[in-house]
Amino acid sequence: MSARPGDFTETIKKLLADRAGHECSMPYCRVRTVGPGAAATQTAKVGQASHIYSAGLNGPRGRGGLSDDQLADPSNGIWTCELHGKDVDNNKGDAFPAGLLRSWKELHEARVKRMSTGAPAERWVERVRFMRTPLFEPDSVLYLGKVTVIGGTNGAGKTAICEWVGAVRDKGLLDRWTGSLALHAINLEISFTSDKEHVLGMGIPVGGTARFTLDGAPQLAPPLAIDTVFLRERYLPPDAEDDLRGLAKFFSVDADTIRLVAEEVGASGNKRFRHMGFEPVPLDEGEPPESVIHEDGAPKMQLIVETYSPAERYPLSNFSGSVHTEVLLSMAIELAKFKSRSLPTLLLIEAAGWGFAKEVFRQVAGPIDECAKHCQVIIIEPHNRLDRTRMHEHEWVQYEIDMPPITRGLPRPPAKLKLQ
Numbered sequence: 494m495s496a497r498p499g500d501f502t503e504t505i506k507k508l509l510a511d512r513a514g515h516e517c518s519m520p521y522c523r524v525r526t527v528g529p530g531a532a533a534t535q536t537a538k539v540g541q542a543s544h545i546y547s548a549g550l551n552g553p554r555g556r557g558g559l560s561d562d563q564l565a566d567p568s569n570g571i572w573t574c575e576l577h578g579k580d581v582d583n584n585k586g587d588a589f590p591a592g593l594l595r596s597w598k599e600l601h602e603a604r605v606k607r608m609s610t611g612a613p614a615e616r617w618v619e620r621v622r623f624m625r626t627p628l629f630e631p632d633s634v635l636y637l638g639k640v641t642v643i644g645g646t647n648g649a650g651k652t653a654i655c656e657w658v659g660a661v662r663d664k665g666l667l668d669r670w671t672g673s674l675a676l677h678a679i680n681l682e683i684s685f686t687s688d689k690e691h692v693l694g695m696g697i698p699v700g701g702t703a704r705f706t707l708d709g710a711p712q713l714a715p716p717l718a719i720d721t722v723f724l725r726e727r728y729l730p731p732d733a734e735d736d737l738r739g740l741a742k743f744f745s746v747d748a749d750t751i752r753l754v755a756e757e758v759g760a761s762g763n764k765r766f767r768h769m770g771f772e773p774v775p776l777d778e779g780e781p782p783e784s785v786i787h788e789d790g791a792p793k794m795q796l797i798v799e800t801y802s803p804a805e806r807y808p809l810s811n812f813s814g815s816v817h818t819e820v821l822l823s824m825a826i827e828l829a830k831f832k833s834r835s836l837p838t839l840l841l842i843e844a845a846g847w848g849f850a851k852e853v854f855r856q857v858a859g860p861i862d863e864c865a866k867h868c869q870v871i872i873i874e875p876h877n878r879l880d881r882t883r884m885h886e887h888e889w890v891q892y893e894i895d896m897p898p899i900t901r902g903l904p905r906p907p908a909k910l911k912l913q
């Protein structure tokens with residue numbers, strides 16, 4: 494049979510199979526794709542090299558703008574069992590976007606490497622399973638890519654996802670889901686890899702407090718197994734916006750950490766900011782000395798930001814709102830990078846209409862992709878503001894929360910998490 498342009502050669506198929514350890518790369522499958530055949534001299538093979546972007550003109554996931562040579566390159570292939578080879582191509586591959594397949598391939602190859610060489614595990618949060626929640630269909634699963642975008646209308650449950658996942662670091666995020674006023678039980682599981690594969694469980698009984706488990710064993714507090722940074726700009730009080738203590742509180746870290754993070758933004762080759770650092774607030778003429786001192790006697794420190802073009806140097810509060818957004822995003826990214834050195838880390842961004850809209854996508858996509866080399870990013874954003882085409886180009890995994898219409902007087906119907 495003659496090969497089409499873009500098809501994999503036998504050599505590349507073997508390469509993909511070997512790199513996958515002859516196992517299906519789907520995280521929930523991993524079936525062995527080779528074994529003994531009927532006769533003592535035979536093997537039975539049930540694996541296949543699947544294309545991430547399609548070799549055909551109108552195939553699953555399209556051609557992704559790749560040339561025939563690029564389509565036939567091993568970087569465009571993922572090793573699967575026969576069943577999942579068919580699955581990933583059903584309905585034009587709608588349920589398996591390229592970004593997700595690529596994440597799974599990398600995850601699986603890292604796992605095989607770890608098993609075969611003892612190499613350190615790639616830190617990765619694979620999925621969140623919502624077994625029981627007041628918002629989503631039972632057993633809804635969110636598979637995380639390097640960057641995962643969750644769109645949905647107001648009230649669809651985007652923020653809830655960030656609060657539940659962010660609770661592994663900060664239990665305070667569960668305030669509206671716990672205690673005597675909470676009417677619903679919540680159970681979810683986060684599957685992740687650090688030294689090996691783990692499952693972190695969180696359960697909240699009706700009217701109770703959150704309980705955590707790690708690999709099934711009950712924990713006294715959220716286990717320090719995954720870390721998160723939660724950026725939600727609208728919760729930053731205006732007077733805290735350039736204050737050292739205010740920013741430390743906003744990012745749920747201590748003041749020394751936030752100092753380091755600010756310095757790192759300038760030092761890390763950020764294209765927008767030459768330098769960031771904290772300096773004592775100067776005393777204006779006629780103001781009482783207490784105005785620049787905290788109640789405990791420590792001087793108030795403000796964030797001084799130095800930009801490249803135009804070259805400016807002011808306290809953050811002197812800059813416009815869009816610069817604030819960029820500063821906070823840059824700090825969140827550096828903090829997440831710091832944290833990802835020791836634990837699998839999720840940067841949760843509640844964009845709330847300010848950051849990922851079509852007009853500014855170009856500006857934020859670069860830093861986000863850079864951050865995703867170190868940790869995973871989850872972005873929530875009102876769906877009508879998302880530039881889905883561009884996000885596909887960046888191979889960001891995209892979900893939409895599909896909420897059925899609410900009938901007055903009836904309980905809220907459960908929403909679906911749908912891959913886009």
Ligand SMILES: [Zn+2]
Binds near residue numbers: 517524
């Ligand atoms: Zn499979």
